[in-house]
Amino acid sequence: MRSDCHICRSEGFTANSRVTLRFNENSVIATLNVVDGQLLPSGTAGLSRIAMHRLSAIEGQKLMVSHAPVVTSLSHVRKKVFGNKLSDDEIADIIKDISAHRYSDIEIASFLSVCAGSRLDVDEIIGLTQAMVECGKRLSWSGQNMILDKHCIGGLPGNRTTPLVVSIVSAAGLVIPKTSSRAITSPAGTADTMETLTTVNLNLKEIQCVVADTNACLAWGGAVNLSPADDLLIRIERALDLDGEGQLIASVLSKKIAAGSTHAVVDIPVGPTAKVRSDKEANRLASLFTQVGAACGINIRCLITDGSQPVGLGIGPVEEARDVLSVLQGDNDAPLDLRERALFLAANLFSLSYQESVEQGLLRATSILDSGKALQQFQRIVQAQGGIKQLPEARYQHTELVPEACAITEIDNRKLARLAKLAGAPGSPAAGVRLHAKVGDTLSKGEPLFTLFSDSEGERDYALAYYSEQGNPFTINLT
Numbered sequence: 001m002r003s004d005c006h007i008c009r010s011e012g013f014t015a016n017s018r019v020t021l022r023f024n025e026n027s028v029i030a031t032l033n034v035v036d037g038q039l040l041p042s043g044t045a046g047l048s049r050i051a052m053h054r055l056s057a058i059e060g061q062k063l064m065v066s067h068a069p070v071v072t073s074l075s076h077v078r079k080k081v082f083g084n085k086l087s088d089d090e091i092a093d094i095i096k097d098i099s100a101h102r103y104s105d106i107e108i109a110s111f112l113s114v115c116a117g118s119r120l121d122v123d124e125i126i127g128l129t130q131a132m133v134e135c136g137k138r139l140s141w142s143g144q145n146m147i148l149d150k151h152c153i154g155g156l157p158g159n160r161t162t163p164l165v166v167s168i169v170s171a172a173g174l175v176i177p178k179t180s181s182r183a184i185t186s187p188a189g190t191a192d193t194m195e196t197l198t199t200v201n202l203n204l205k206e207i208q209c210v211v212a213d214t215n216a217c218l219a220w221g222g223a224v225n226l227s228p229a230d231d232l233l234i235r236i237e238r239a240l241d242l243d244g245e246g247q248l249i250a251s252v253l254s255k256k257i258a259a260g261s262t263h264a265v266v267d268i269p270v271g272p273t274a275k276v277r278s279d280k281e282a283n284r285l286a287s288l289f290t291q292v293g294a295a296c297g298i299n300i301r302c303l304i305t306d307g308s309q310p311v312g313l314g315i316g317p318v319e320e321a322r323d324v325l326s327v328l329q330g331d332n333d334a335p336l337d338l339r340e341r342a343l344f345l346a347a348n349l350f351s352l353s354y355q356e357s358v359e360q361g362l363l364r365a366t367s368i369l370d371s372g373k374a375l376q377q378f379q380r381i382v383q384a385q386g387g388i389k390q391l392p393e394a395r396y397q398h399t400e401l402v403p404e405a406c407a408i409t410e411i412d413n414r415k416l417a418r419l420a421k422l423a424g425a426p427g428s429p430a431a432g433v434r435l436h437a438k439v440g441d442t443l444s445k446g447e448p449l450f451t452l453f454s455d456s457e458g459e460r461d462y463a464l465a466y467y468s469e470q471g472n473p474f475t476i477n478l479t
Contacts, residue, residue, distance in 0.1 A: 001045050003034050007065055018068035018104060021047070023055040029068045029101055073097045074107060080114045088127040095131035099229040108236045112247060120246030122288060126295045128246060132254035133296070136227045137204065139260040141175060141211070148176040148349050149256050152267035153248060153285070154186055155275025157417045158312035158335075158435075160320040161267070162190045163218055163378065164327055164342035164369075169349050170216035171368050171377035176349075177211045179221035179259050184238050187420035187432055191220035192317040193324070196429045199386035210384040218381055226258035227251070243275065245285065249292055256298055263299045265348045267341075269307025273413040276307065301348055305341065309411045309439045312338040316425035316432015316453065318391050328375040337438075343369065394430035394453035396460045400467070402449050406476040407442045415473035419452070422463035422471075428455040442479060449474065 001008055013019060015034040020027055028051055040046055045063060047055070057063065073093035080086055086094075094111060097103055103111070120128065141147055150165050166178045180190035180200075194200050200220040202210065207224060210217040222231045230251045237243060256264050266289050269275070270282045286302035293300035312323040312335040326334035327342065343365045350361030368374050382388050416433065424431030436448040443449065452467075454460040 001032060001034060001065075002037050002040050002042065004037060004042075005045075008032075008034070011065075011067065016104075020064075020066045020068050021051065021055060022064035022066070023057045023061070026055045026057075028054045031104055069102070071097050071102045071107075074103075077107070077111050077114065080119070081110075083119075085121065086124055086127070088123075088130070091124065091127040092131040092134070095128070095135055095229045098232055099135040101232075105236055105239075108233065109240060112233060112236055112240065112242060112244060115246050116242055116244035118245055120244075122291050125246045125249050125288060126292050128250040129253045129257070129292055129296055132227050132229050132250055133257050135229050136254075136258050137225050138258050139177065139204065139207070139224075139226070141177070141260050144175050146175070146263055146353060147259075147261045148174055148353065149178065149259065149261035149264035150176075150267070150345055150349065151252050151256070151264060152269070153252070153275055154184070154243070155413060156269045156271075156307050157187060157310040157315040157413055157420065157433075158320055158323065158338070159267075159269065159310070159341070160188070160190065160193055160312060160314075160324055161338065161342040161345055163194060163324045164338070164374070165346045165349070166216050166218055167328065167374040167378040167381065168342070168346040168365050168368050170214060170381070171373045172350070172364065173215065174349070174353055175211065176216045177207060177219075177259055177261075178217060179207070179219050179224065179226060179255060181221055181234065181255075183426045184234055185241050185243060185417075187315050187417050187425035188317045188320050189426070190218070191222075192426040192429065193320045194218045195220070196317045196321045196391055197325075197389055198382040202385065206385075210381065213384050214377070214381045216377075216381055217385065219385070221255050221259070227254045230254055245288070249285075249288055253289070253292055253296060253298065253300075257296055261298060263349070263352045264293075264301070265345055265352070266300055266302045267305055267345060268302055269305050271307030271309070271413065273411075273415075274307030279304065299352070301352060303345070303348060305344075307413070310413060310416060310435065311335070311341055313435045313438075314432065315416060315420040315435070316423070317429040318394075319432045319434050319453070321391060328369075328378055330370065330372070330375075339369070392430045394428075394455055396454045396457060397451055398460060398464060399451045400449045401446050402443045402476070403445065405443065405445050405479045407479055408437050408439050408474060409477055410475035411439055412473040412475075415471045419463055419467055419471055419473060422459065422466050423452050423454040424456065424459040428459070431455055431459065 017032045076090040183189040201223040202219045346365035347361030
């Protein structure tokens with residue numbers, strides 16, 4: 001609205017005021033921006049596209065503007081600021097108000113910040129999980145006693161096991177309707193990678209049709225409103241580069257429960273530059289996942305895995321998709337670590353499903369992958385979701401060569417992820433990094449270390465400047 005608007009003056013509205021907008025029977029709560037008189041004619045207000053859509057507003061028609069209602073649940077956030085425990089009802093009030101868009105971005109950021117670290121105990125995490133489930137839609141699968149799922153907590157570039165695990169497990173006839181997230185703090189999420197290969201923005205009916213046809217799906221969870229509060233929280237987490245323990249557990253489990261899952265494995269990579277740095281921290285997280293899952297009616301098996309270096313060779317949506325296809329097709333140069341991790345996760349799901357040992361599950365998973373059944377199943381899922389896409393190519397690339405003979409002794413996961421993000425991933429799907437060496441490899445002078453992909457010269461140069469000045473993720477010993 002204009003700075004000289006009579007409504008602003010009479011109601012005391014200033015920049016960043018929260019206001020209620022009404023058009024016919026529809027209403028939204030919005031944050032006010034104040035502009036000078038040259039941008040808007042007198043007596044008019046400008047709305048964002050999303051506000052126009054939610055209001056079903058018509059240009060030129062009258063709009064009601066009033067003070068936003070007082071959000072009483074903010075007192076619960078202030079209670080947490082001072083270190084007090086929140087009740088289930090208080091947490092539910094906060095999540096309901098966030099889901100209804102009553103919180104500003106600053107207020108959501110405040111809630112996330114006071115919940116970060118280990119500031120939520122197990123009762124609060126259970127309450128948060130249940131509140132997030134209650135605010136969204138839930139899938140149900142009639143006639144199915146066991147619905148499987150898997151999740152990795154992240155922090156490991158290239159760890160794109162989900163499409164492989166889903167293909168292997170569903171090829172065995174088990175049901176695994178996988179709804180995945182987009183990247184929060186990483187260069188790619190499973191939904192980002194799968195979107196380079198097929199359609200992932202499926203509605204509930206479309207997901208149910210795909211699962212009925214194939215026993216599985218590889219869809220974006222944000223499109224189906226399974227946990228709408230979580231999607232709002234993730235948007236702010238991404239801006240803050242924050243992924244708190246309690247919010248992480250509630251985010252993962254609320255979406256599993258909303259998707260109708262009964263059994264799930266959770267991959268917790270541990271390493272000096274992974275999200276989880278120590279076995280002690282991993283065991284605590286695993287215990288919380290298991291306790292919260294049991295309280296919410298889902299069987300969780302946590303797997304503590306090696307997070308000392310990236311998995312696979314590609315980082316970024318397209319490059320990770322290339323790795324997935326390579327493993328499914330059984331290519332000779334397919335990344336062995338990605339294959340082995342996917343087989344291990346699938347083996348644990350088979351162990352849960354068939355009440356067999358992990359070793360027996362591993363034999364079953366390996367047979368399905370090596371026989372080509374997993375590839376055929378992946379193709380069926382992709383076809384059911386709209387067909388295969390051609391992977392886009394990056395406009396610019398740079399291959400970094402080693403100046404001397406050397407051995408790779410360490411790779412910093414966080415610096416490598418940042419390098420890929422500065423190159424444009426995941427916003428530009430073809431942007432990212434392809435590794436030509438991993439920890440333990442030796443390179444001769446002039447051999448390639450990695451290739452950087454970007455869709456603009458600026459992003460390429462920005463990423464390379466970071467690499468050369470402060471962000472070299474590789475620790476090498478000259479040989």
